[in-house]
Amino acid sequence: MILTVKILQTPSKECRIEVTASEPVISVKRMVARELDVPVHLQRLVFKGKTLAACLGRSxxxxxxxxxxxxxxxxxxxxxxxxxxxxxxxxxxxxxxxxxxxxxxxxxxxxxxxxxxxxxxxx
Incomplete structure (x- = not known):
């Protein structure tokens, strides 16, 4: 699937990346880091109003x-x-x-x- 990733503070800055449905969030963040030059640790990916967490469960x-x-x-x-x-x-x-x-x-x-x-x- 193809995702469109936008930087909220800079609406004109966006990229499209191709991922699989089972792609880990950290992998998506690394792609975004390469495309938009935003370090992984500064990213907060939001999908359908919820932050995507690259962690195990609720811990x-x-x-x-x-x-x-x-x-x-x-x-x-x-x-x-x-x-x-x-x-x-x-x-x-x-x-x-x-x-x-x-x-x-x-x-x-x-x-x-x-x-x-x-x-x-x-x-």
Whole structure:
């Protein structure tokens, strides 16, 4: 499909990019960065009134904080790449958990919150 991307503050500046329906948002942002010279970390893509999120589920606070930390230590483009690679690895790791793994993790966290003395050494 072909998307028309417009910069809201500069209505005359726009581009058309060809993407697949399953194209990751970060990939679209990289195409827009090349075409319109807008860094990925400054883009907010909006489709049908909703911001397109390149994150996992509703845990945007985690990704926002991680992005903030990465931007302190990396150039903006590198920080985006590191964050996207981390998200992929995180997703893969979570996807590979068995139900038994999830249950053990939940039980250990429940035990830790119910009895802090058994949670192990604090740092």
């Amino acid at each position: 945007t606070a985690l990704w926002d904080k991680l992005q903030e930390v990465l931007h302190r230590h990396y150039e903006p483009g590198d920080a985006e790449i590191v964050l996207e690679n981390f998200k992929k690895e995180f997703s893969s790791s979570v996807s590979s958990l068995s139900w038994d793994d999830i249950e053990r993790l939940a039980l250990s966290k429940m035990g830790a919150s119910n009895n802090p003395s058994q949670a192990g050494p604090s740092t």
